[in-house]
Amino acid sequence: MECWWLLLAAVLAAAKAQNNRNDGPRFLSRGHSFRTVVGDTLLLPCQVQNLGSLVLLWRRGPAVLTAASLMVTRDERFRLVDGYNLQITDVGPQDAGDYVCQISDRVARDQVHTVEVLVPPSVRASPESRHATARRGGATVLECRAAGNPVPSVTWHKLNDSSTRLGEGPQLQLSRLERHHSGVYACTVDNGVGPPVVTEFQLQVLYPPEITVERSWVHTGEGFRAELLCTVLADPPAEVSWYQNSFPLSASERVTMSARGNNHTLLIANVQPEDFGNYSCVADNSLGRARQHVEVSGRPGPARFTSPPLARSNTVYTLAFAVDSYPPLDELRLLYRQLAMNETFQQPGRWHDVVLPPPESRGALTHRVAHELRGLQPAAVYEAIVQAKNRYGWNEVSDIFQFHTLGGPHSAHADELTPMFSAAPKIQLTSLTCVLAIYAVVSRLHSQPAFQI
Numbered sequence: 001m002e003c004w005w006l007l008l009a010a011v012l013a014a015a016k017a018q019n020n021r022n023d024g025p026r027f028l029s030r031g032h033s034f035r036t037v038v039g040d041t042l043l044l045p046c047q048v049q050n051l052g053s054l055v056l057l058w059r060r061g062p063a064v065l066t067a068a069s070l071m072v073t074r075d076e077r078f079r080l081v082d083g084y085n086l087q088i089t090d091v092g093p094q095d096a097g098d099y100v101c102q103i104s105d106r107v108a109r110d111q112v113h114t115v116e117v118l119v120p121p122s123v124r125a126s127p128e129s130r131h132a133t134a135r136r137g138g139a140t141v142l143e144c145r146a147a148g149n150p151v152p153s154v155t156w157h158k159l160n161d162s163s164t165r166l167g168e169g170p171q172l173q174l175s176r177l178e179r180h181h182s183g184v185y186a187c188t189v190d191n192g193v194g195p196p197v198v199t200e201f202q203l204q205v206l207y208p209p210e211i212t213v214e215r216s217w218v219h220t221g222e223g224f225r226a227e228l229l230c231t232v233l234a235d236p237p238a239e240v241s242w243y244q245n246s247f248p249l250s251a252s253e254r255v256t257m258s259a260r261g262n263n264h265t266l267l268i269a270n271v272q273p274e275d276f277g278n279y280s281c282v283a284d285n286s287l288g289r290a291r292q293h294v295e296v297s298g299r300p301g302p303a304r305f306t307s308p309p310l311a312r313s314n315t316v317y318t319l320a321f322a323v324d325s326y327p328p329l330d331e332l333r334l335l336y337r338q339l340a341m342n343e344t345f346q347q348p349g350r351w352h353d354v355v356l357p358p359p360e361s362r363g364a365l366t367h368r369v370a371h372e373l374r375g376l377q378p379a380a381v382y383e384a385i386v387q388a389k390n391r392y393g394w395n396e397v398s399d400i401f402q403f404h405t406l407g408g409p410h411s412a413h414a415d416e417l418t419p420m421f422s423a424a425p426k427i428q429l430t431s432l433t434c435v436l437a438i439y440a441v442v443s444r445l446h447s448q449p450a451f452q453i
């Protein structure tokens with residue numbers, strides 16, 4: 001009895017299996033989108049149940065890649081693995097697209113995979129040499145043509161220039177070029193696939209020479225030395241030559257010329273009287289010429305004020321200054337005046353001309369002088385200039401120096417309210433013409449080499 005039931009179960013199971021087979025083929029895998037990077041290996045799944053005697057095709061567009069287990073494509077990068085899974089090695093940009101796994105049963109059942117191939121950025125640079133030259137005032141274009149998937153961004157910046165990006169896009173246009181535009185420029189091409197690509201360009205801006213002199217006036221003395229320095233900027237590099245009073249100089253026992261980087265130095269050892277005069281350095285390149293003058297003189301250097309600008313008292317100020325001179329100083333004079341007498345009377349006061357005793361010479365180059373000015377107005381602003389003379393003559397007047405006294409109408413004590421000028425016995429007012437001459441010189445201070453009275 002029991003055997004009968006068993007037999008029935010076996011028959012039913014067989015019938016069910018037969019039934020399943022008759023269901024026809026069925027995909028076990030699903031269609032997918034794949035993102036892959038160039039060079040990688042990609043596996044496109046295609047798993048089918050109940051294929052029976054049907055044939056499975058891989059297609060890409062109209063092209064058949066495989067039929068059953070047969071490779072139709074000649075591309076050796078394609079392979080079937082573990083049945084009908086399609087493997088593509090060394091994926092390239094050309095492999096992007098739709099891949100169809102198809103069953104040849106006229107019902108046209110397809111499984112579609114979409115493949116996107118990510119391509120890291122690449123760059124075509126122009127100029128190819130990565131070196132651009134342009135004249136000052138001119139223009140140039142640097143170019144980074146980028147390729148990749150997704151489309152890369154291109155950004156520009158200048159190296160060692162902390163300032164932010166110069167621009168975006170394939171072209172960097174530089175115009176009205178100046179000397180400081182020379183340098184290294186870089187484009188950065190990035191699309192998030194792989195590392196960004198940085199391409200560097202060298203930009204050279206050509207310009208005629210530019211000369212700066214450290215000191216246009218060099219103090220020296222007989223038996224001492226004189227060093228003249230011209231700093232020359234030029235591209236292409238300049239030829240530099242030296243002149244004394246417009247005669248070309250050549251090296252000699254006492255005269256040497258040297259260059260270190262942009263610095264061109266003329267050194268005169270053991271200065272003789274004929275060495276004093278007007279020198280110039282001249283720089284030439286293919287784009288032009290520049291010239292700068294340096295005077296070599298035995299006269300004292302201009303006075304440099306060393307006292308603080310604020311007096312420590314209402315009416316007294318100690319003016320201190322230093323003068324460089326190899327020979328002893330013979331004469332010193334000081335001019336000072338009050339600025340803006342009071343709120344209603346904005347004119348400056350009269351110049352006070354003080355002849356100072358020359359400081360004792362101890363053979364030092366720098367002579368230091370301190371002189372007390374008394375009888376000043378409280379809470380007032382003064383200006384002063386100083387001139388010095390040695391055996392070669394008067395120096396140039398100093399720059400104008402300003403100082404102010406302490407106090408004000410409310411804080412002034414009676415004993416400090418001495419009338420202005422009356423308590424300054426050292427003051428010797430020179431003639432009106434002299435004061436006018438000095439005033440004229442002061443107003444042209446920097447264009448005049450010296451004034452003498």
Ligand SMILES: *[C@@H]1O[C@H](CO)[C@@H](O)[C@H](O)[C@H]1NC(C)=O
Pocket residue numbers: 159160
């Ligand atoms: C510029 O920067 C680079 C790297 O940022 C550095 O290697 C180089 O020395 C710098 N050059 C100058 C002149 O500062």
Ligand SMILES: *[C@@H]1O[C@H](CO)[C@@H](O)[C@H](O)[C@H]1NC(C)=O
Pocket residue numbers: 214229231260261262263
């Ligand atoms: C050139 O001279 C300047 C000013 O004296 C100095 O600061 C600089 O270091 C010098 N450069 C060279 C290369 O000697």
Ligand SMILES: *[C@@H]1O[C@H](CO)[C@@H](O)[C@H](O)[C@H]1NC(C)=O
Pocket residue numbers: 246278293295449
């Ligand atoms: C030096 O000579 C030039 C012309 O040759 C002139 O322009 C300049 O003022 C002179 N400088 C001095 C200090 O004499």
Ligand SMILES: *[C@@H]1O[C@H](CO)[C@@H](O)[C@H](O)[C@H]1NC(C)=O
Pocket residue numbers: 341342343344345
């Ligand atoms: C301002 O100064 C001028 C010139 O010293 C003098 O004549 C005038 O009285 C002064 N005015 C005041 C308000 O102190």
